[in-house]
Amino acid sequence: MHCWPRYLLWGLITVLGVSNMLAACGQKGPLYLPDKRADSQDEQSQSATQKGASTH
Numbered sequence: 001m002h003c004w005p006r007y008l009l010w011g012l013i014t015v016l017g018v019s020n021m022l023a024a025c026g027q028k029g030p031l032y033l034p035d036k037r038a039d040s041q042d043e044q045s046q047s048a049t050q051k052g053a054s055t056h
Helices: 004-024 036-054
Strands: none
Touching: none
């Protein structure tokens, strides 16, 4: 007699694994850590635009 929960578990693991691999195929772009200086400049410019928008 076969244990159907075991087959269900392996099927679930297989489906999740394949879907995870297919989802990762769409990831594009450079693999690097951005400079902290660029991040701080972006945050400053965003905060300045938000302050200007909140005064209206």
